[in-house]
Amino acid sequence: MRGVEQTEQELSAVEGRSAQKRRAILGAAREVFLESGYASASMDDIAAIAVVSKVTVYKHFADKRTLFIAVVTGAIKEAEESSQSLVGSLATSVDVEKDLRDFARQHIVLVTQPHLVQMRRMIIGEANRFPELARTWHHAGPERGHAKLADQIEQLARRGLLQVADPLLAAQHLNYLILSVPVNEAMFRSRGKPYSRRQLQRYADEAVRVFMAAYERR
Amino acid sequence: MRGVEQTEQELSAVEGRSAQKRRAILGAAREVFLESGYASASMDDIAAIAVVSKVTVYKHFADKRTLFIAVVTGAIKEAEESSQSLVGSLATSVDVEKDLRDFARQHIVLVTQPHLVQMRRMIIGEANRFPELARTWHHAGPERGHAKLADQIEQLARRGLLQVADPLLAAQHLNYLILSVPVNEAMFRSRGKPYSRRQLQRYADEAVRVFMAAYERR
Numbered sequence: 156m157r158g159v160e161q162t163e164q165e166l167s168a169v170e171g172r173s174a175q176k177r178r179a180i181l182g183a184a185r186e187v188f189l190e191s192g193y194a195s196a197s198m199d200d201i202a203a204i205a206v207v208s209k210v211t212v213y214k215h216f217a218d219k220r221t222l223f224i225a226v227v228t229g230a231i232k233e234a235e236e237s238s239q240s241l242v243g244s245l246a247t248s249v250d251v252e253k254d255l256r257d258f259a260r261q262h263i264v265l266v267t268q269p270h271l272v273q274m275r276r277m278i279i280g281e282a283n284r285f286p287e288l289a290r291t292w293h294h295a296g297p298e299r300g301h302a303k304l305a306d307q308i309e310q311l312a313r314r315g316l317l318q319v320a321d322p323l324l325a326a327q328h329l330n331y332l333i334l335s336v337p338v339n340e341a342m343f344r345s346r347g348k349p350y351s352r353r354q355l356q357r358y359a360d361e362a363v364r365v366f367m368a369a370y371e372r373r
Numbered sequence: 374m375r376g377v378e379q380t381e382q383e384l385s386a387v388e389g390r391s392a393q394k395r396r397a398i399l400g401a402a403r404e405v406f407l408e409s410g411y412a413s414a415s416m417d418d419i420a421a422i423a424v425v426s427k428v429t430v431y432k433h434f435a436d437k438r439t440l441f442i443a444v445v446t447g448a449i450k451e452a453e454e455s456s457q458s459l460v461g462s463l464a465t466s467v468d469v470e471k472d473l474r475d476f477a478r479q480h481i482v483l484v485t486q487p488h489l490v491q492m493r494r495m496i497i498g499e500a501n502r503f504p505e506l507a508r509t510w511h512h513a514g515p516e517r518g519h520a521k522l523a524d525q526i527e528q529l530a531r532r533g534l535l536q537v538a539d540p541l542l543a544a545q546h547l548n549y550l551i552l553s554v555p556v557n558e559a560m561f562r563s564r565g566k567p568y569s570r571r572q573l574q575r576y577a578d579e580a581v582r583v584f585m586a587a588y589e590r591r
Contacts, residue, residue: 282494294559327554342500365583
């Protein structure tokens with residue numbers, strides 16, 4: 156029995172080291188992709204920064220494309236998880252305007268994070284050469300986000316709190332009312348001054364005001 | 374006197390040929406930039422497609438940057454001139470909702486034209502390497518567009534037809550309500566099916582509905 160326990164401990168230590176290496180590779184890849192763009196990013200650089208061998212990189216990720224998709228979906232997932240609790244509880248809200256405002260304020264801060272803005276810029280720029288990557292981003296990001304928000308909006312409409320003919324379009328309206336000004340500016344002003352939290356809050360609050368005026372049940 | 378007249382005729386013929394060459398260069402440049410991206414675009418290719426010498430290209434445009442800016446501002450100006458009459462007459466509208474809808478329907482068709490979408494994608498992708506080009510686009514396009522629309526909205530508010538605390542933000546809300554869904558999708562789906570005119574009309578109409586709900590004076 157003692158031998159088996161030891162083996163299990165050893166196995167879990169190997170797994171731990173492997174997970175650690177995987178995290179290091181993902182961190183290094185994110186850095187290199189953001190710095191060099193997808194096409195110019197080198198797997199050698201990524202291995203060097205992660206302090207692992209190139210063989211180890213390829214053991215975890217079959218090719219650059221796979222690694223890139225893991226980086227992108229990881230970044231989106233990270234941002235999503237932070238807003239998950241707020242979005243998921245909208246349907247049962249008893250103060251829709253307040254709860255939408257809380258969501259909007261958090262959402263705008265998350266999405267305008269510099270590394271996400273930069274990743275977005277890069278993916279748009281490469282959309283012709285790498286249409287699959289752009290589709291992956293769009294699917295994991297805006298599409299899923301809109302679908303989840305639409306689901307909550309539909310439930311609010313069923314509870315008689317909103318009046319919504321097309322929940323998906325309503326979700327898109329809300330999302331783009333919140334994000335469009337800072338995200339679009341960020342696309343074109345790569346080295347612009349970042350928005351203050353107060354400015355972002357104002358965009359969020361005004362977005363919710365417009366949304367409620369159009370979609371609240373009267 | 375006759376000699377002078379001839380000289381003038383000759384001069385104007387030279388000017389005509391020069392203007393023609395300039396147009397040919399701009400057309401060729403647009404094609405090459407959209408095909409190759411800014412960084413890879415070659416002045417040799419542009420001269421060849423325009424059927425002029427490289428010296429002629431440089432006589433008209435000092436460098437690739439200048440040529441690119443001329444292409445970009447030309448494309449934006451073209452789209453702007455088409456919607457100019459509609460935007461410019463909004464302030465004196467007697468049926469704001471209807472006139473905004475006419476504007477929105479035309480605006481969305483203009484801005485989602487494939488060459489503009491592709492130029493936008495390219496400029497975003499190059500915003501880190503060529504921040505000046507991105508600023509030029511943003512200034513000539515969305516910034517000017519928002520300012521002009523804000524001016525009309527402010528006049529409508531003064532006439533008591535809209536209730537607007539911040540005309541610029543109201544203009545941005547209207548613009549992004551109209552454009553965000555198709556333009557954002559187009560950024561990430563480079564080879565997606567284009568929107569039907571009917572779909573675009575629906576985005577335009579719903580944008581105006583939301584805008585009026587939030588900004589109409591009650």
